[in-house]
Amino acid sequence: MRSLRKVLTTLYSKSGPDSIAGGIAYSSQENNVASTQAVAFSLIGETIPATFYDSITDEMMRDGFMSRFCVIEYAGDRPDRNPTPIQRPPQALIDHMLLIVRHAGLAAATDTFQEVAFGSRAQGILDAFYAECHSAILAVPDDERQRAVWNRAHLNALRISALLAVGDQYLNPIVTEEQAAWAIRLVRRGIAAFLKRLNAGEVGEGTDGGREAKVIDLCRESLLLPADKLPDYLKHGKAMQDAGIVPRKYLQHRTQRQSAFARFKLGHTNALSMAIKTAITNGNLMEVKKEALVEQHAYFGQAYRVLSLT
Structure with missing residues (x-):
């Protein structure tokens, strides 16, 4: 599991055009994973808060593993049962997603890459968020766990806003002010929930x-x-x-x-x-x-x- 976590940690920065993701060697050769170029890897999980926070160790905080995740916690009441759930997404959404998937498949087949641009207003908002993260890290020089929470917050906001831009305009993605602000709010919300648990001693071994x-x-x-x-x-x-x-x-x-x-x-x-x-x-x-x-x-x-x- 420690080796797997190390590989997952490394994959976070291996999506660039010139990046190479190293393979995983197992005792059983048929389980080996070969090296791959430009891996766009995403890991999504869902569980209850107690199980999630109890599983986190100080080592996960220190080595940067947890700072690579965007944590979304729902703290509201259990919603009422929905008697009329939507069985199928709207056709317009399906058609739009299909175009994105086809375009991504063509780009992968031809080994081409599309950089995401940032509008001037969006860049200003994201730069201000970087300064906020930098100040938050400097404010707790002796607490590596709190520093780790902010360490990649700006980069996570960049990635989320870039995904929003691709979803809206995949042929020429440019991050807008609204997309940047939405991404920052999402990251901030996750940080606030995590810090609340951390300060209450509900994460891992606690302090x-x-x-x-x-x-x-x-x-x-x-x-x-x-x-x-x-x-x-x-x-x-x-x-x-x-x-x-x-x-x-x-x-x-x-x-x-x-x-x-x-x-x-x-x-x-x-x-x-x-x-x-x-x-x-x-x-x-x-x-x-x-x-x-x-x-x-x-x-x-x-x-x-x-x-x-x-």
Whole structure:
């Protein structure tokens, strides 16, 4: 799998006219893949967010593998069933796609290439986005995972806008202002979703800061729970909420399936304890004395008063 990932990483930059993509050698020769020139390779996958983010490792972030992907995450509710789905694309779309495919096949057969041009307004927008990405990378010199998220964002925007131009006018593709802006919005949206997960410690093994941030988020969640959603083990849950107190049991339950905690090398419980300790040290939480919890709230477990949610 590591060899396959290395090849996929390399293929990202092998679509140029003079590029050669090296082959893959397997122990079984009939499975070998020969070298190929000018590979326009695309990889599309679909899964649920938890499975996707849990599978990412720090190594994938550091070696640039993940920065080559454009991540699209849907965070809305489940849509209603569509009783009248479209069974066939519009004929005009089919005819247009057929012309593009025929043109691409002819170009491949004659070994010819068509460069995509950029309109002046589109170029200006993309140049501004490059400066934005450059500044974002310089802003986090000690966090390679966040730097990796922005590293190829501009190049991804270039590629997406170029694809839009080809789709609209394949004979003479020129990126327009609207296409460039749409591509940048798509890339920005993916970065925002990825950074949100990264900062919350929900990507791969996570970080100390990410785990603390996740604990703070869960504290906010606990304090805002409606009365009918309060856990059964809290006899005076509303009073504890009003006092800004969060039980450890709630944090324990909500983090047990979080990869940043569950995959921690010292175990889930240690990961949570360290995150809580960091939050206490940073002045965000304070442990409530057991006597006060028992007397005022009839709660016999550990709990923490929230001092800051920032």
